[in-house]
Amino acid sequence: MNEHMGLHQQSGSSYFLLYTAGIILLLAIMSYWYAAKWNKENTSRLKKDQKAAIKQKTKKMRVAAHLLLSLSVIVAIIHFAKDLGKEYDMNSLNVKAAIEVTDDKYYGAEHSDEPVKYEMKIPTSGTHSPHDLKFGFYKEKPPYEMLVHNLEHGDIIIYYHTDADPKIIEQLNYFVNFREAGAGILAVPNEDIPADKDVVVTAWTKTMGLSDYDDQKIATFIYKYINEGPEKIPASIRRGGGTM
Structure with a gap:
C-alpha cells in the first residue's frame, strides 16, 4: 500500500493527542484514588503530626488530580477541535495521477421501491431506490438500490474491505x-x-479497482468524476445527501 503522499494533514500524530489525553486522565483517576485512600488512613488513632502529614499529602494529591483532569480535558478538546474550520479544497485532489477507469454499460436510471437484481456485481447505474444516502464513512453496507441513487447525483462511492488496513x-x-x-x-x-x-x-457508469491502495489515484478519480452524474442537485437542496 502506498503512503499517504501528503494529501492531508491528519496522521498518527492526531491520535497521539487522544492517547495522551487518555493517559493523563488515567493518572488523574489514580491520583484521586490515592487521595481518597490516604484520607481514609487519617484516623483518630494517629498522632497529631502524623495526621497533619497525611492531610498535607492528601491535599497535594488532590490538587495534582485536579490539574491532571483539567489537562486531559484540554488535550481532548485540542484533538477534536483541531480540524474545525479546516477547508477541504477540491483542487487539492487534482494531482493528475494516471488512472485506469472502466466505462461501464448504462443500465438505466428508473426509480423503484422494489429490490433490484443488478447485472453488475458492483453496479454503477440501473433502476434504483427513490431515496439516497448521506455522505460519509459507513461501517455497514447500505443496499445497492440506494447507493446507485447516490451515483446518479454525481456522488463518489469508495468500497473497502471490512478488514482493511x-x-x-x-x-x-x-x-x-x-x-x-x-x-x-x-x-x-x-x-x-x-x-x-x-x-x-x-x-455513475465508472469503475476503478485498485490492487494496491493509492490515495493519489483515488484523489484523481474523485476530482475527475464527482458531480458528473446525470441528475445534479444543488448543495442547498441536498445538504449532505440523504434528502432525495
Whole structure:
C-alpha cells in the first residue's frame, strides 16, 4: 500500500493527542484514588503530626488530580477541535495521477421501491431506490438500490474491505469530507470487492479497482468524476445527501 503522499494533514500524530489525553486522565483517576485512600488512613488513632502529614499529602494529591483532569480535558478538546474550520479544497485532489477507469454499460436510471437484481456485481447505474444516502464513512453496507441513487447525483462511492488496513480507513475518513456543489463521497464496506483489489471506486457508469491502495489515484478519480452524474442537485437542496 502506498503512503499517504501528503494529501492531508491528519496522521498518527492526531491520535497521539487522544492517547495522551487518555493517559493523563488515567493518572488523574489514580491520583484521586490515592487521595481518597490516604484520607481514609487519617484516623483518630494517629498522632497529631502524623495526621497533619497525611492531610498535607492528601491535599497535594488532590490538587495534582485536579490539574491532571483539567489537562486531559484540554488535550481532548485540542484533538477534536483541531480540524474545525479546516477547508477541504477540491483542487487539492487534482494531482493528475494516471488512472485506469472502466466505462461501464448504462443500465438505466428508473426509480423503484422494489429490490433490484443488478447485472453488475458492483453496479454503477440501473433502476434504483427513490431515496439516497448521506455522505460519509459507513461501517455497514447500505443496499445497492440506494447507493446507485447516490451515483446518479454525481456522488463518489469508495468500497473497502471490512478488514482493511487502519491507514486505509484513516484516509477514507479524510476523503469523505470533500464536496463539489451538491455531490459528495461515501466510503462503504463491501464483500463484493474482488479479493485481489484493495478498494473499488465508483461514479455513475465508472469503475476503478485498485490492487494496491493509492490515495493519489483515488484523489484523481474523485476530482475527475464527482458531480458528473446525470441528475445534479444543488448543495442547498441536498445538504449532505440523504434528502432525495
